[in-house]
Amino acid sequence: MKQAMIIVNPSSGKANALEYVNSVSEVLEAAGYRVKVEETAEPLDATRYCIAACEGRYETVVSIGGDGTLHETINGLVDREHRPRLGVVPLGTVNDFARALRIPLDPDEAIAALNSPHTRRVDLGRLNEELFANVVAAGTLPESLAQVTSEEKSRLGVFAYLKEGVKELVGSHAQPMTIRYNDQVWEGECPLFIAALTNSVGGFERLAPGAEVDDGLLHGYIFKDLSLFTTMTASLSLLLGSLEEHKDVIAFTSDYVEIDSPSALRTNVDGETGPPLPIRLRVLPRHIEVIVPAAAEEA
Numbered sequence: 001m002k003q004a005m006i007i008v009n010p011s012s013g014k015a016n017a018l019e020y021v022n023s024v025s026e027v028l029e030a031a032g033y034r035v036k037v038e039e040t041a042e043p044l045d046a047t048r049y050c051i052a053a054c055e056g057r058y059e060t061v062v063s064i065g066g067d068g069t070l071h072e073t074i075n076g077l078v079d080r081e082h083r084p085r086l087g088v089v090p091l092g093t094v095n096d097f098a099r100a101l102r103i104p105l106d107p108d109e110a111i112a113a114l115n116s117p118h119t120r121r122v123d124l125g126r127l128n129e130e131l132f133a134n135v136v137a138a139g140t141l142p143e144s145l146a147q148v149t150s151e152e153k154s155r156l157g158v159f160a161y162l163k164e165g166v167k168e169l170v171g172s173h174a175q176p177m178t179i180r181y182n183d184q185v186w187e188g189e190c191p192l193f194i195a196a197l198t199n200s201v202g203g204f205e206r207l208a209p210g211a212e213v214d215d216g217l218l219h220g221y222i223f224k225d226l227s228l229f230t231t232m233t234a235s236l237s238l239l240l241g242s243l244e245e246h247k248d249v250i251a252f253t254s255d256y257v258e259i260d261s262p263s264a265l266r267t268n269v270d271g272e273t274g275p276p277l278p279i280r281l282r283v284l285p286r287h288i289e290v291i292v293p294a295a296a297e298e299a
Ligand SMILES: Nc1ncnc2c1ncn2[C@@H]1O[C@H](COP(=O)(O)OP(=O)(O)OP(=O)(O)O)[C@@H](O)[C@H]1O
Pocket: 009, 010, 011, 012, 013, 014, 040, 041, 042, 043, 044, 045, 065, 066, 067, 068, 069, 070, 072, 091, 092, 093, 094, 095, 150, 153, 154, 271, 272
């Protein structure tokens, strides 16, 4: 019999994630699966459960939670010979991965879409030894955002959360960074660098409008200035999808990026605080298979 594992973070989505477990089980059982439910209790549990699903040759793993739970789940897939298909029920504040794959943001609609016969192979990123699904940010802004707790983020919502970070940043100094990509080296003061795998970053679905989930590329944006004025005009560019033309932004694509700084700056990986610089980013092209609604199937 086919096996499916549900990995659920009870603390996610305003702490009501467990309410969705029964309906996910019903959809999977109706599709002929034997279902195992694993509740996370602490960080990295989702990774441990996903590794067990790979080793047990499960056909499908469904992550119920926010981008943090999804990030930990996909990290269980790294270097595994058997990688189950992934289903996503998005319950977080931002849900970039679901946005990029046009998985419904309404949990009940996302659960119904788990029935879809369509899948899409998508790229994952590799940061040093860990995997990421959406985005890595480095610089003074991610350093400021590291002070905002997960609880505050859920309470504030994504725009207020970014505003908090920018508020912290005004008056502080951008740190020198070295960014290597495509045989080029950029050196300068950089308050924010973003490497995106998908078009949706921080809930801005048009940040990287050219990014396809399976293009094998990192979409890099070096912000050279982030004074209040730049922040406002860059935010407008984010909403309009014209960031690449912004005068204070260098945009590029590459299959690798290396970032270093003499300052011990932290990073932000898929919306959570990541390791300090230096970091190396790579792309694992079309590394996992995700259940998607018909509209998001690859051509
Ligand atoms: N039982 C638990 N109690 C508290 N935290 C948990 C538990 N299980 C997992 N976690 C941690 O909760 C973190 C946040 O999870 P996740 O991002 O999925 O939810 P969220 O906070 O609702 O979403 P968002 O961050 O988008 O608002 C994860 O990084 C995970 O390590």
